Amino acid sequence: MTSTGAPLAIERFSAGYGNGELVVRNATFTLRAGAMTALVGPNGAGKSTLLKGALGLLPQVDTSGVRYFGQPLDDVRARVAYLPQRADIDWTFPASALDVAAMGLYRKIGFFHRVSGRWKAEARRALALVDMENFADMPIGELSGGQQQRVLLARSLAQGADLLMLDEPFVNVDFATAERLGAILRLACARGMTVFAVHHDLGDVRRFFDEAVLFDGTVVAHGPIEVALADAKLHEAFRLGPPPQEQLA
Numbered sequence: 001m002t003s004t005g006a007p008l009a010i011e012r013f014s015a016g017y018g019n020g021e022l023v024v025r026n027a028t029f030t031l032r033a034g035a036m037t038a039l040v041g042p043n044g045a046g047k048s049t050l051l052k053g054a055l056g057l058l059p060q061v062d063t064s065g066v067r068y069f070g071q072p073l074d075d076v077r078a079r080v081a082y083l084p085q086r087a088d089i090d091w092t093f094p095a096s097a098l099d100v101a102a103m104g105l106y107r108k109i110g111f112f113h114r115v116s117g118r119w120k121a122e123a124r125r126a127l128a129l130v131d132m133e134n135f136a137d138m139p140i141g142e143l144s145g146g147q148q149q150r151v152l153l154a155r156s157l158a159q160g161a162d163l164l165m166l167d168e169p170f171v172n173v174d175f176a177t178a179e180r181l182g183a184i185l186r187l188a189c190a191r192g193m194t195v196f197a198v199h200h201d202l203g204d205v206r207r208f209f210d211e212a213v214l215f216d217g218t219v220v221a222h223g224p225i226e227v228a229l230a231d232a233k234l235h236e237a238f239r240l241g242p243p244p245q246e247q248l249a
Contacts, residue, residue: 006030007163007194008054009067015046015053016060023049029213029222031163036185036195038205040229041215042238047198048085048167050215055082055165068163078107081161083152085168091141097151098136101126104158126158127151130184146177153184164188166197170204182208202229 008031015024023046031037039047053061056073068076081104102123127133130150135143140151149169156164164185170178185195186208199205205212205225212228214221214237221233234240 005033005070006067007033007069008165008196009070010054011065013050013054013065014062015049015058017049018059020060022060023217024053025218027215027219029219031194031196032211033194034189034192035210036189036197036208037211037213038197038199038209039213039215040199040202040205040237041220043200045216045237047215051082051165051167051196051198055080078159079162081156081159081164083156083164083166083169086145086148086152086171088167089152091148093140095140096137097127097132097140097143097147097154098123100140100151101136101154101158104155104160107159123154123158126154129157130154131180146173146181149173149177149181150184153181157188162192163194163196166195168198168200170199170201178204202234205229 010030011028013024013027014022016022027050039050041047049058052058054063054066056063063073066073068080073080098120102119104126105119105122124133124136127136130153132147132150132154135147135151140148143151153169169181169185173181182204185197189195189210197209199209206229209225211223212221212225213219214228214233216237216239220237221228221230
């Protein structure tokens, strides 16, 4: 493996859903520590599959080519936080925003220990980071989509992870909420966290992110935004044909 100390290094990685068909094929890239990196590509490109596969959440996956901070995930799991798509979460579960934020502390508290006043205060501080402290006692199912996203982010921040992996964190939120979430993630990176997020809006990616992995079943390009999202690369990944200047040449 290369880049042994990187937050996430993936080498020749493939994954699928157990029916013999691979959705992710021979993917290789390394995340830069302290950066916000977007995973971008067309619908059906396998972006969520890559994220879940790298976390070992799929039936057909070989994680031998995946290293977190130079080690297998099981050895550094507390340093990695995962925020799934909202559609993958049961919002009818009877929990308050504070309860959800406190779930990020379970590795510190212990799964079978009571959430004491000390830990509740820490969960409230995490909610304050995402401007949700005034909603601490509200049932999670009664919050708006954007508010739910911020509570899930508070849970990840409470965990104190060094790498945050998010699947479509900006989906179905309004412009103001997207701006707030982007600012929170930028601040987290400034404090030492690395962010890796599936995202579909190229405008948001250019506004908030430092780097991008352009993906269509495998890695098309990876690097700074202006490099990974160059017109020629976007035309290749989104199967749009050659960029206009090449068509006219």
